Amino acid sequence: MEKPNNNPRRTASQRTNDYYLPALTGIRFFAIFHIFLFHLLATSRSEKPEGMATLLMGFNDAPQTLLVFLSNGWISTSLFFLLSGFILAYLYWGEDGQLITTRRRFWSLRAARIYPIHLIVMTIILLTQTPWVLSQGMPLSTFVPSALATMALVQAWIPPWIPLWSWPTWTISALVFLYLIMPWLMISLSRLSRRQMIIALIAMPFISIIPTLVYTARMATGAPWSMNVDMFVANTPLFWVPYFAAGMLMTRVFSLSRFNPAPSGPSRFAWGDVAFIVVVAIGCTPGIEQPLKFFLRQGLLMPFFIVIVLDLARGKGLLAQIFSLPGTGFLGETGYSIFIWQSVVLISMYVSLMIFPTIGPYQIWIAVALIMALAIPSTYLVEKPIARAIRRKFIDRAAIDR
Numbered sequence: 001m002e003k004p005n006n007n008p009r010r011t012a013s014q015r016t017n018d019y020y021l022p023a024l025t026g027i028r029f030f031a032i033f034h035i036f037l038f039h040l041l042a043t044s045r046s047e048k049p050e051g052m053a054t055l056l057m058g059f060n061d062a063p064q065t066l067l068v069f070l071s072n073g074w075i076s077t078s079l080f081f082l083l084s085g086f087i088l089a090y091l092y093w094g095e096d097g098q099l100i101t102t103r104r105r106f107w108s109l110r111a112a113r114i115y116p117i118h119l120i121v122m123t124i125i126l127l128t129q130t131p132w133v134l135s136q137g138m139p140l141s142t143f144v145p146s147a148l149a150t151m152a153l154v155q156a157w158i159p160p161w162i163p164l165w166s167w168p169t170w171t172i173s174a175l176v177f178l179y180l181i182m183p184w185l186m187i188s189l190s191r192l193s194r195r196q197m198i199i200a201l202i203a204m205p206f207i208s209i210i211p212t213l214v215y216t217a218r219m220a221t222g223a224p225w226s227m228n229v230d231m232f233v234a235n236t237p238l239f240w241v242p243y244f245a246a247g248m249l250m251t252r253v254f255s256l257s258r259f260n261p262a263p264s265g266p267s268r269f270a271w272g273d274v275a276f277i278v279v280v281a282i283g284c285t286p287g288i289e290q291p292l293k294f295f296l297r298q299g300l301l302m303p304f305f306i307v308i309v310l311d312l313a314r315g316k317g318l319l320a321q322i323f324s325l326p327g328t329g330f331l332g333e334t335g336y337s338i339f340i341w342q343s344v345v346l347i348s349m350y351v352s353l354m355i356f357p358t359i360g361p362y363q364i365w366i367a368v369a370l371i372m373a374l375a376i377p378s379t380y381l382v383e384k385p386i387a388r389a390i391r392r393k394f395i396d397r398a399a400i401d402r
Contacts, residue, residue, distance in 0.1 A: 204246040
């Protein structure tokens with residue numbers, strides 16, 4: 001989790017970790033890695049080109065319960081958005097209800113962290129995939145705008161464009177929108193009394209499932225299944241505002257912020273541990289189909305995630321101890337890079353099978369090793385240094401000049 005420096009003249013030695021929440025950074029890695037394995041499994045089960053029948057075939061030997069849990073990796077996407085709203089509100093939502101910095105600085109800091117590494121990876125994808133994509137007959141009228149939209153991280157608004165270049169980064173695309181509207185969400189939510197905030201937090205799961213209710217009504221009329229309709233409900237950034245806003249509201253309802261950090265102390269039991277067990281049990285339940293999948297993902301799981309995040313923020317329970325273990329924070333910081341590099345890893349699975357036809361049974365382990373081999377140096381040698389350089393040379397300097 002990012003530890004912001006709001007005073008541009010403040011040196012690194014003067015910063016503190018008082019508002020660092022290690023357990024939340026740790027569970028972020030768990031959620032993102034769960035999503036990555038879900039994407040791997042989905043790729044192994046997708047329709048394959050001729051000669052690719054053994055792609056990621058190592059999943060065939062995995063325990064059935066594990067396969068079910070991985071196939072329900074969409075569960076962790078919901079946790080990711082709630083967690084993002086909570087962490088950013090914890091760090092940036094001032095006691096006066098405003099951003100603790102300027103909107104321009106907030107957006108610049110977010111962009112500096114995401115876009116440089118994303119553009120580097122997209123350049124690699126475009127250079128390596130363009131000849132193949134054009135050979136498949138994609139018209140330029142689709143090729144150009146879809147590529148530009150994915151580079152700009154706005155592709156989540158156009159369902160047919162989501163899977164064309166960097167399917168997993170639709171999540172980052174949705175985050176970009178949530179970052180953009182967050183200052184106005186703060187202002188709007190700050191106008192509520194505490195009682196109204198509690199009511200709003202309780203209402204968020206119900207608001208969140210409204211698109212699913214419409215989707216269910218459409219299914220009830222006998223409308224044919226459409227992948228684009230599914231992606232519209234699942235991936236449209238606007239539909240993730242309730243999860244993000246719920247995370248923000250938690251900081252106010254439970255009086256948690258960098259200005260009022262939760263007292264932490266040893267605790268062997270927490271309701272967050274129970275909620276986590278329930279979520280994992282749901283994730284291990286086979287046969288979850290539409291529209292139940294959307295009901296769970298878009299709203300019904302939200303109360304459980306709220307309890308989990310609350311106790312992790314307070315450092316309560318066994319789960320908080322596990323996700324605060326040494327190394328979990330280090331891995332948790334690689335979250336953006338894991339999302340952004342996933343498409344390269346998925347492409348490499350196809351390419352490696354073409355070069356080494358017998359590699360299929362080992363590709364899962366190769367993919368896991370490859371994503372970490374890319375994400376860790378990408379985070380600590382590229383993403384963070386570039387973000388620091390941009391902040392120092394442009395963002396902080398602009399603040400000082402004003």
